[in-house]
Amino acid sequence: MKLSVNNxxxxxxxQCILNDLAFEAGExxxxxxxxxxxxxxxxxxxxxxxxLKPQRGQVRIDGKETKxxxxxxxxxxxxxxxxxxxxxxxxVCLYGEIHRRKEQMKEKARAQMARFGLQGCEDKYPxxxxxxxxxxxxxxxxxxxEAEIYLLDExxxxxxxxxxxxxxxxxxxxxxxxxxxxxxxTHDTDEAIYLSDRILILGKPGEGIxxxxxxxxxxxxxxxxxxxxxxxAEIYRLIQEETK
Amino acid sequence: MKNITRAAPLLVILIxxxxxxxTVRVGQIPLYVLPSPSATVFTLAEEFxxxxxxxxxxxxxxxxxxxxxxxxxxxxxxxxxxxxxxKRCIYPILVVTQTVPVIVLAPIFIIYMGxxxxxxxxxxxxxxxxxxxxxxxxxxxQMDEGYLNLIRTYGGSRFHLYRIVxxxxxxxxxxxxxxxxATYSISGAVVGEWIASQSGLGYYLIRAKNGYMLDKVFxxxxxxxxLSLLMNGLVKLFGWAVLPMKRRRK
Numbered sequence: 001m002k003l004s005v006n007n008x009x010x011x012x013x014x015q016c017i018l019n020d021l022a023f024e025a026g027e028x029x030x031x032x033x034x035x036x037x038x039x040x041x042x043x044x045x046x047x048x049x050x051x052l053k054p055q056r057g058q059v060r061i062d063g064k065e066t067k068x069x070x071x072x073x074x075x076x077x078x079x080x081x082x083x084x085x086x087x088x089x090x091x092v093c094l095y096g097e098i099h100r101r102k103e104q105m106k107e108k109a110r111a112q113m114a115r116f117g118l119q120g121c122e123d124k125y126p127x128x129x130x131x132x133x134x135x136x137x138x139x140x141x142x143x144x145x146e147a148e149i150y151l152l153d154e155x156x157x158x159x160x161x162x163x164x165x166x167x168x169x170x171x172x173x174x175x176x177x178x179x180x181x182x183x184x185x186t187h188d189t190d191e192a193i194y195l196s197d198r199i200l201i202l203g204k205p206g207e208g209i210x211x212x213x214x215x216x217x218x219x220x221x222x223x224x225x226x227x228x229x230x231x232x233a234e235i236y237r238l239i240q241e242e243t244k
Numbered sequence: 245m246k247n248i249t250r251a252a253p254l255l256v257i258l259i260x261x262x263x264x265x266x267t268v269r270v271g272q273i274p275l276y277v278l279p280s281p282s283a284t285v286f287t288l289a290e291e292f293x294x295x296x297x298x299x300x301x302x303x304x305x306x307x308x309x310x311x312x313x314x315x316x317x318x319x320x321x322x323x324x325x326x327x328x329x330x331k332r333c334i335y336p337i338l339v340v341t342q343t344v345p346v347i348v349l350a351p352i353f354i355i356y357m358g359x360x361x362x363x364x365x366x367x368x369x370x371x372x373x374x375x376x377x378x379x380x381x382x383x384x385x386q387m388d389e390g391y392l393n394l395i396r397t398y399g400g401s402r403f404h405l406y407r408i409v410x411x412x413x414x415x416x417x418x419x420x421x422x423x424x425x426a427t428y429s430i431s432g433a434v435v436g437e438w439i440a441s442q443s444g445l446g447y448y449l450i451r452a453k454n455g456y457m458l459d460k461v462f463x464x465x466x467x468x469x470x471l472s473l474l475m476n477g478l479v480k481l482f483g484w485a486v487l488p489m490k491r492r493r494k
Contacts, residue, residue, distance in 0.1 A: 051393045075397040081390050085412050085488055092409065098400045125489065145398065 001061055001072060003048075003181060007177050009056035010043055013092040016206035017043050017173040020057070023200060023209060025149070032192035034203030034235065035210075036243040037125055041185040042078075045151045048183070049075035061149070074147035076152045080138035082126035089122040092141040103146060116140040117170065132163040136170070149181045155185065165222075168194055172220065189235045194225045201235065211238055279459035288463040294448070295467050296317040301444040302437065303471065305361055306429040309368025310475075313425060316369075316378030321414075323405065324377070325384035342374050346432065363434030364444070371432035372425035379421025383414025419483045426475035430468055445471075 003025040010018045017040040022177045025031050033041050046052040048059055050069035058065045061072050067095045082091045089109060090097075096105025113119045126134055135155060142150060168191055175182065175195070186192050192199045196215055203210035213235070217224060261281045267273070268280035275283065288295070324331040346367055353363035358436075384406075391409045400408065420435025445464055452460035 046393075049393075049397045051397065069397055069399060071399060073397070075394070077390055077394065079390055081388075081394050083409065083412070084393070085415075094395070094399045097408070098395070098398050098404050127489075 007057035019206040032196040039202040074145035076142040080134045253468025284462040287459040298448045305364045305433040313372035320382035324381040367436035368432035371428040375421040375424040380418045422487040
């Protein structure tokens with residue numbers, strides 16, 4: 001499914017956040033969105049997810065305009081938002097429960113548990129899991145939404161460095177066998193370089209996309225990432241200029 | 245050290261009871277002024293069959309009142325959370341109902357509803373309803389917006405928001421209100437019986453007081469305390485049954 005965002009405008013009162021924002025995402029593409037704090041990264045995902053209504057402009061999927069919450073999108077917020085009174089299995093099957101396919105989804109979830117590193121955690125409660133496992137559970141819940149486009153809002157932002165690296169490796173491996181479009185909002189330059197096909201760098205609030213960077217390397221490793229000093233410096237410089 | 249900390253509250257109660265017993269015995273205080281703890285316990289044992297009969301009536305009124313308060317409180321709590329206009333209309337009325345002393349309202353209920361169970365149950369409802377509504381509606385309103393947005397993005401309706409997120413998250417808050425209401429329920433029934441009735445602990449209490457049989461009054465008070473604790477225990481049991489987190493902590 002092809003996603004196109006056309007002339008998107010959104011403001012909080014007098015403060016313009018997104019102004020005439022436009023970009024496209026092809027099927028199976030992994031796009032990271034970077035930018036200074038307050039530039040509208042999370043607002044953009046909220047607009048795409050249908051939580052917020054654009055004040056101008058359109059979001060189109062395969063040319064067709066979407067309005068409100070659309071089942072083509074699966075949204076994963078920054079916090080894992082696992083319901084503490086539910087087991088992990090019940091948490092990850094939320095989508096199925098809402099759409100009256102809980103039993104069917106439970107079977108699917110059980111089959112995916114090992115792939116998401118959650119085998120044996122089905123009957124555990126969220127507070128019995130580590131931060132990384134909770135994020136993986138939240139990711140599995142999002143993955144089971146049967147959507148085509150995944151909106152990930154700083155999914156690893158709250159994790160420590162080691163767990164974050166492990167989660168990035170895991171997401172990279174998962175994505176390589178998973179033909180879904182992913183839009184990832186992150187503050188982490190390395191995360192964007194390591195995971196994405198394309199990086200969009202947003203400017204100051206209301207300024208839109210400042211720069212688009214393609215990351216063409218297919219066989220990415222941590223060693224490869226450590227050699228990307230030039231790219232990292234360029235992204236850092238662009239973001240820093242926007243914060244001035 | 246741990247055992248001493250655990251036994252400390254019991255020790256304090258025993259010391260206080262000891263001082264009370266000693267004061268009554270040494271000061272030779274007559275029974276109609278202040279009965280000793282031992283006399284109270286003796287009377288409690290002696291009067292137990294009679295007290296048990298009256299207790300049955302009071303518990304029936306308290307449980308019925310609690311049940312009605314719970315059912316109505318849940319519905320009103322959801323309506324308050326779901327409809328801000330309803331909240332603005334109903335909340336001042338709810339507050340006003342709590343500003344009028346029950347002891348003033350109970351005789352009015354008896355005038356309108358007679359001497360049966362109804363006015364006593366209504367007294368219990370009046371006392372228990374408010375803490376249940378307030379705690380539950382507050383609990384419903386305190387949910388993190390992120391959880392609600394998550395359910396919305398999954399295509400969930402308002403019904404799903406309440407069933408999956410809001411009501412389960414408000415249970416802890418509701419339990420606090422229920423604990424207060426459970427303690428009030430026995431007092432409410434006793435106050436109702438006190439005004440006009442032919443049975444129940446309130447009736448027993450007023451008769452014993454009129455006869456200056458203070459040992460019976462104290463025995464009845466002990467019974468009321470035990471019942472209030474029992475009601476509190478029932479709420480804890482309810483919490484244990486509905487909250488999986490509480491079961492795990494055990």
